[in-house]
Amino acid sequence: MNFHNSIIELSDFVRGDHSLDSVWRKCSETFAEVGIDGIGYGIIPFRSEVFLQGSSNAVMFRHSYPQGWADDTGPQGLLDNDITASLLVSGRDDMTWVDSDDLLETANIPTEDRRRFATQDAIDRAYKMNQGVTVALDIDNTHGVTSGMGLRNSTMSDLEFVTFWNIHRGYLKAICSILDTSIRKDHLPSYVGLTTTERDCLNFAESGRQFAEIEYLMRLSEDQVKKTFSRCRKKLQAKTRDHAVAKALVLGLITP
Amino acid sequence: MRETAQHIVLALSDSLRGTTTSGQAWTLCLHAYEKLGVDGIGYGYIPLETEFNHRTATDVTIFRHSHPKTWADAIGDRDLLDADFTLPPLLKGESEIRWHHEPAHLLQAEIEQNRTDYQTQWEIDRQHGMHVGITLLLGRMSGQNGLVSSGIGLRTSTIAEQDFEKYWEHHGDYLKQISALLDAQFRVQAPNALIKLDQFEIDCLNFAAAGLYNQEIAFRLRKSEDQIKKCFARSRKKLSALTRDHAVAKALSIGLLAP
Structure with missing residues (x-):
C-alpha cells in the first residue's frame, strides 16, 4: 500500500476549485483507504466557551459517524459527553479513545459527574464508536481559534487500534491537516453558511450601527432584521448578538 | 552625529x-x-x-x-x-x-x-x-x-x-x-x-464575546446587573463604541480579549 501517493493526490485535489462537500467526500475516501471509517471535524472559535457554554455550543462540528449513534447521543451530548473536546482546548495533543477512564481522570471529572460519560460509553460501544482517536489540529495563539478531528475505526480491537495508530499516525495527521487547511482557508463561509444579507447585517452591527440604521441601510423591516440576526445566531451557534459578531469576526467572515 | x-x-x-x-x-x-x-x-x-x-x-x-x-x-x-x-x-x-x-x-x-x-x-x-x-x-x-x-x-x-x-x-x-x-x-x-480598560471591563467584554447574558456575567463576577451595565457603558466610552456589539468587536480586533 502506498499512502504517500494518496496524500499527494488529495492535496492536489483540494487545491483545485471544489466545493466543501466534494473536499469532504474526497478526504473521507482517503481516510477510508487507510482504515478510518468515520470522521468528525470541529472548529472552536473561542476556547473559553468550551468551559462556559459546553463543548457542543462552542464547537462548529461536522461528522460522518453513524446516524444511529448521533441520534441516540442527541445533538447536545455529541460533544458535551466527549471528554476529549475539553481536553483538546486545554492543550492536550492526540488522544486515543481506548482508555476512557484514564481520560476522565486526566480531565479531573469528579466521580459523581461520571454517570453521563458512562452512559455515553455504552452508546459508543453499541455503535462501535469506542476505537478512535482525537487529533489536535491547530491553535491560533492570537485569536484562540482551535480545531480538531475525531477519527473512528469500527473493525479493530482496542489493541489493534493502538498499534494501527502508532504505525499510521503520520499519514492520518497529514490528511487531517489537509482537510483543516482547506476548510479554514477556502470553505469557512460555506462551512458556516452565512448568506450575503446575514453577513452585511453582522458587518453593520460590528461597526456600531443601531437596529434602525441597519433596517434603513438594508431596506428591511424591523422584523426581517431581527430574523436575520436570529438566523446568524443559529448558524454561528451564538447565544447573543455580541457573540455572533465576535465569532464572525475571529473566523474572518466579516472584515474589521 | x-x-x-x-x-x-x-x-x-x-x-x-x-x-x-x-x-x-x-x-x-x-x-x-x-x-x-x-x-x-x-x-x-x-x-x-x-x-x-x-x-x-x-x-x-x-x-x-x-x-x-x-x-x-x-x-x-x-x-x-x-x-x-x-x-x-x-x-x-x-x-x-x-x-x-x-x-x-x-x-x-x-x-x-x-x-x-x-x-x-x-x-x-x-x-x-x-x-x-x-x-x-x-x-x-x-x-x-x-x-x-x-x-x-x-x-x-x-x-x-x-x-x-x-x-x-x-x-x-x-x-x-x-x-x-x-x-x-x-x-x-x-x-x-492607549485604551486603559481595567480588568473588570476586560472580563465583562470577554464574557460577552463568549455569549454570556448580562445576568450570567453578573453571577460569575459576583456583581449586580446594574454594575455590569455600567461597566459596559464605561467600556463603550473608552473604546469610543456606539453599541455593545461594537465595543466587543473593537476590543477583539485590537487584541484586548482572549476568549
Whole structure:
C-alpha cells in the first residue's frame, strides 16, 4: 500500500476549485483507504466557551459517524459527553479513545459527574464508536481559534487500534491537516453558511450601527432584521448578538 | 552625529523591553524623539475600518498626542483629526506628508466641500507652532482580521521651513525607526496602554464575546446587573463604541480579549 501517493493526490485535489462537500467526500475516501471509517471535524472559535457554554455550543462540528449513534447521543451530548473536546482546548495533543477512564481522570471529572460519560460509553460501544482517536489540529495563539478531528475505526480491537495508530499516525495527521487547511482557508463561509444579507447585517452591527440604521441601510423591516440576526445566531451557534459578531469576526467572515 | 542617533534608537529599543507601565513607554519614546529635534508627536491607529463609512476620523482613531494643550483646545478634543489635512493622503497610502506645504496642494477632489475646515485647521496649526513637521504612514498590518492602519505626526517647531528637507535627510531614517518601535509597543505589545480598560471591563467584554447574558456575567463576577451595565457603558466610552456589539468587536480586533 502506498499512502504517500494518496496524500499527494488529495492535496492536489483540494487545491483545485471544489466545493466543501466534494473536499469532504474526497478526504473521507482517503481516510477510508487507510482504515478510518468515520470522521468528525470541529472548529472552536473561542476556547473559553468550551468551559462556559459546553463543548457542543462552542464547537462548529461536522461528522460522518453513524446516524444511529448521533441520534441516540442527541445533538447536545455529541460533544458535551466527549471528554476529549475539553481536553483538546486545554492543550492536550492526540488522544486515543481506548482508555476512557484514564481520560476522565486526566480531565479531573469528579466521580459523581461520571454517570453521563458512562452512559455515553455504552452508546459508543453499541455503535462501535469506542476505537478512535482525537487529533489536535491547530491553535491560533492570537485569536484562540482551535480545531480538531475525531477519527473512528469500527473493525479493530482496542489493541489493534493502538498499534494501527502508532504505525499510521503520520499519514492520518497529514490528511487531517489537509482537510483543516482547506476548510479554514477556502470553505469557512460555506462551512458556516452565512448568506450575503446575514453577513452585511453582522458587518453593520460590528461597526456600531443601531437596529434602525441597519433596517434603513438594508431596506428591511424591523422584523426581517431581527430574523436575520436570529438566523446568524443559529448558524454561528451564538447565544447573543455580541457573540455572533465576535465569532464572525475571529473566523474572518466579516472584515474589521 | 550619525552614531549618536543610532545609539538613541538602540537605547530606546532596549529600555522599551524593560518597561512595566504604559506611561513609562510613552515618556521614553518622547525623550528619544526630543533628542532628535521632535518636540511633539501624535500617534494613532484605526482598529475597525468599516466604521469609517459613518463616523468621523476622530471617532474611529485611537489617538494620543503630546502637542501643545492650547492647540488641542483651539480645535476641540472631539475634532482633533477631522480636519487634519494629512489624514486623507495618509489613508490613500502616501507615506510621508510634510506639514509646511499648503493644504490646497494636497487636497483631493472628494474633500473639496470641507475645504474651509481644512484651511481653518491649517491656520490654527500655524498659530500654535504646528506648521513644520511630517506625518508618517506606519503600518498596514494584514492579519487574519484584515487591515489595521496606523500613522504618526511629528512636530519639529524649532526647525525653519526651508531647513526641513536637510533635517529630514539626516534624521528621517532614525525617526522612522523610533516610530516603528512606538507603533509596535502601543499596537501589538501593550494595546491596552492607549485604551486603559481595567480588568473588570476586560472580563465583562470577554464574557460577552463568549455569549454570556448580562445576568450570567453578573453571577460569575459576583456583581449586580446594574454594575455590569455600567461597566459596559464605561467600556463603550473608552473604546469610543456606539453599541455593545461594537465595543466587543473593537476590543477583539485590537487584541484586548482572549476568549
